[in-house]
Amino acid sequence: xxxxxxxxxxxxxxxxxxxxxxxxxxxxxxxxxxxxxxxxxxxxxxxxxxxxxxxxxxxxxxxxxxxxxxxxxxxxxxxxxxxxxxxxxxxxxxxxxxxxxxxxxxxxxxxxxxxxxxxxxxxxxxxxxxxxxxxxxxxxxxxxxxxxxxxxxxxxxxxxxxxxxxxxxxxxxxxxxxxxxxxxxxxxxxxxxxxxxxxxxxxxxxxxxxxxxxxxxxxxxxxxxxxxxxxxxxxxxxxxxxxxxxxxxxxxxxxxxxxxxxxxxxxxxxxxxxxxxxxxxxxxxxxxxxxxxxxxxxxxxxxxxxxxxxxxxxxxxxxxxxxxxxxxxxxxxxxxxxxxxxxxxxxxxxxxxxxxxxxxxxxxxxxxxxxxxxxxxxxxxxxxxxxxxxxxxxxxxxxxxxxxxxxxxxxxxxxxxxxxxxxxxxxxxxxxxxxxxxxxxxxxxxxx
Amino acid sequence: xxxxxxxxxxxxxxxxxxxxxxxxxxxxxxxxxxxxxxxxxxxxxxxxxxxxxxxxxxxxxxxxxxxxxxxxxxxxxxxxxxxxxxxxxxxxxxxxxxxxxxxxxxxxxxxxxxxxxxxxxxxxxxxxxxxxxxxxxxxxxxxxxxxxxxxxxxxxxxxxxxxxxxxxxxxxxxxxxxxxxxxxxxxxxxxxxxxxxxxxxxxxxx
Numbered sequence: 001x002x003x004x005x006x007x008x009x010x011x012x013x014x015x016x017x018x019x020x021x022x023x024x025x026x027x028x029x030x031x032x033x034x035x036x037x038x039x040x041x042x043x044x045x046x047x048x049x050x051x052x053x054x055x056x057x058x059x060x061x062x063x064x065x066x067x068x069x070x071x072x073x074x075x076x077x078x079x080x081x082x083x084x085x086x087x088x089x090x091x092x093x094x095x096x097x098x099x100x101x102x103x104x105x106x107x108x109x110x111x112x113x114x115x116x117x118x119x120x121x122x123x124x125x126x127x128x129x130x131x132x133x134x135x136x137x138x139x140x141x142x143x144x145x146x147x148x149x150x151x152x153x154x155x156x157x158x159x160x161x162x163x164x165x166x167x168x169x170x171x172x173x174x175x176x177x178x179x180x181x182x183x184x185x186x187x188x189x190x191x192x193x194x195x196x197x198x199x200x201x202x203x204x205x206x207x208x209x210x211x212x213x214x215x216x217x218x219x220x221x222x223x224x225x226x227x228x229x230x231x232x233x234x235x236x237x238x239x240x241x242x243x244x245x246x247x248x249x250x251x252x253x254x255x256x257x258x259x260x261x262x263x264x265x266x267x268x269x270x271x272x273x274x275x276x277x278x279x280x281x282x283x284x285x286x287x288x289x290x291x292x293x294x295x296x297x298x299x300x301x302x303x304x305x306x307x308x309x310x311x312x313x314x315x316x317x318x319x320x321x322x323x324x325x326x327x328x329x330x331x332x333x334x335x336x337x338x339x340x341x342x343x344x345x346x347x348x349x350x351x352x353x354x355x356x357x358x359x360x361x362x363x364x365x366x367x368x369x370x371x372x373x374x375x376x377x378x379x380x381x382x383x384x385x386x387x388x389x390x391x392x393x394x395x396x397x398x399x400x401x402x403x404x405x406x407x408x409x410x411x412x413x414x415x416x417x418x419x420x421x422x423x424x425x426x427x428x429x430x431x432x433x434x435x436x437x438x439x440x441x442x443x444x445x446x447x448x
Numbered sequence: 449x450x451x452x453x454x455x456x457x458x459x460x461x462x463x464x465x466x467x468x469x470x471x472x473x474x475x476x477x478x479x480x481x482x483x484x485x486x487x488x489x490x491x492x493x494x495x496x497x498x499x500x501x502x503x504x505x506x507x508x509x510x511x512x513x514x515x516x517x518x519x520x521x522x523x524x525x526x527x528x529x530x531x532x533x534x535x536x537x538x539x540x541x542x543x544x545x546x547x548x549x550x551x552x553x554x555x556x557x558x559x560x561x562x563x564x565x566x567x568x569x570x571x572x573x574x575x576x577x578x579x580x581x582x583x584x585x586x587x588x589x590x591x592x593x594x595x596x597x598x599x600x601x602x603x604x605x606x607x608x609x610x611x612x613x614x615x616x617x618x619x620x621x622x623x624x625x626x627x628x629x630x631x632x633x634x635x636x637x638x639x640x641x642x643x644x645x646x647x648x649x650x651x652x653x654x
Binding site: 096099256348356374 | 505506507508509511512513514515516518519540546549553554555556557568571572573574576577619620621622623624625626627628632635636
């Protein structure tokens with residue numbers, strides 16, 4: 001089903017994966033309750049909803065799905081007493097290449113997610129929540145659905161939760177192998193039974209016109225799990241683990257050419273990229289040198305080994321000073337990665353060593369985006385396929401001298417011209433690969 | 449003038465569900481109907497019970513149940529034929545095109561039968577770096593599937609072995625990049641798959 005859970009690295013601090021790492025852990029309700037499960041839900045039901053939202057804000061919790069929007073701010077868009085039905089849809093459509101954290105939560109700790117959903121439901125006055133799970137996780141859908149039924153039998157889901165008079169039903173909804181459904185408005189369309197074409201914002205912000213045109217909160221699986229721990233630890237204690245503006249722990253999914261790929265849960269900003277690769281993940285394969293890193297899922301802009309970034313930081317006297325940061329010293333948190341022109345995204349770190357051809361790697365990603373573009377907006381539908389055809393042709397030895405310029409032109413004309421962020425997601429890899437590794441594209445540009 | 453424009457619309461609105469299905473049949477030739485059996489004539493009671501149950505999960509809008517119904521249908525029959533599209537549409541008080549547009553959009557759904565075992569090899573970057581392309585060819589070889597067969601998607605079944613036992617296809621990221629290369633065989637994920645063990649894995653599903 002899914003591989004065995006490795007023991008944590010000494011630098012890790014596991015809260016989301018704490019249960020999963022316990023010896024003899026099982027994903028049933030009794031085991032979860034024996035380890036303090038659903039205590040935070042009981043506590044939450046005795047709190048004012050506004051207290052919970054304030055705690056999530058104070059904890060500096062950022063969404064873990066890729067966009068990194070502050071979760072508490074998102075929640076505060078919902079007006080609790082506006083008389084409309086509210087919904088929560090949990091985004092378990094994990095399909096960003098390089099990201100594989102929700103898989104473990106859904107398979108091994110479904111009750112943690114359900115508890116998080118219920119706390120959010122109480123805070124936002126929600127009586128109906130859907131957990132959207134991609135259909136390539138068939139076991140996960142069954143496991144989560146069984147967990148919901150177990151919790152329902154214990155009076156923790158459904159009518160009158162734990163005797164509080166609060167009702168909330170949760171159902172599992174399976175996707176059908178479309179990456180676009182990870183986009184929040186697309187997920188809502190899919191849940192409504194339509195073709196998952198993303199909706200245009202404004203006006204269709206989910207918090208205003210979401211599922212069934214009612215206020216809806218779409219949160220990533222991991223984000224909602226963090227809510228449980230914010231209540232358990234207290235917002236202040238939780239926020240302290242991370243950096244200002246990026247609280248708590250981050251699950252880093254490392255894949256590619258490292259000795260120990262896998263997921264690692266680290267306090268946000270606790271390690272630099274170099275420490276993550278060389279210490280936590282055991283370094284590169286013997287005799288290999290680092291070439292490139294994609295730090296936040298395939299849509300994040302690539303970083304080239306040996307790069308030195310010039311970043312403006314606040315000096316001791318308060319004035320902004322320019323500082324040089326070598327690539328391996330970039331701290332793995334949202335603000336630091338944004339300052340060097342890429343993003344922490346969903347935490348999928350893909351490492352490539354000097355045996356990798358960058359045009360080949362980009363072509364692989366281009367083919368992914370060409371396959372997954374939903375086809376609603378012309379620049380993305382045509383552009384993603386165009387870029388994919390170009391890189392494929394270059395690799396086949398039929399490159400033309402102006403290919404790099406054409407590729408860049410196509411990518412530049414997708415980003416910012418589409419309904420959803422898929423436009424950026426598919427053009428950023430091409431833009432950044434061309435920018436960081438121009439010589440490899442130029443070498444294929446004359447048909448060699 | 450306005451009235452004459454509106455008149456046909458009004459007639460269409462008055463047509464019953466059967467009327468809409470009738471038009472659907474006239475204007476849409478079946479995409480793949482080598483067999484004459486109709487899936488909708490053969491719905492077993494347990495499947496029907498599951499369908500009724502899943503519709504209750506969507507108290508606000510029945511239309512939301514279209515994906516779950518398509519999953520149940522495909523899991524039972526192996527693919528979705530015209531009668532399935534019509535039946536699901538009627539069940540959810542929709543027109544067939546509302547279901548047809550889903551079947552043609554989502555890569556998961558098929559309009560024709562695939563092999564008994566479907567081997568989905570992950571193609572995306574982490575798995576590709578770990579040898580997914582060679583792995584897919586190994587699987588094709590072990591399962592007796594033509595590795596170079598044309599597969600355009602759009603409801604077409606993936607390349608299938610002549611004995612109908614196996615289908616092999618490339619799929620996009622399966623979200624297990626840390627244990628690349630991976631493949632999804634029916635419901636089971638296989639991780640860190642090496643070319644040497646492909647033969648044994650395929651035999652497990654014989």
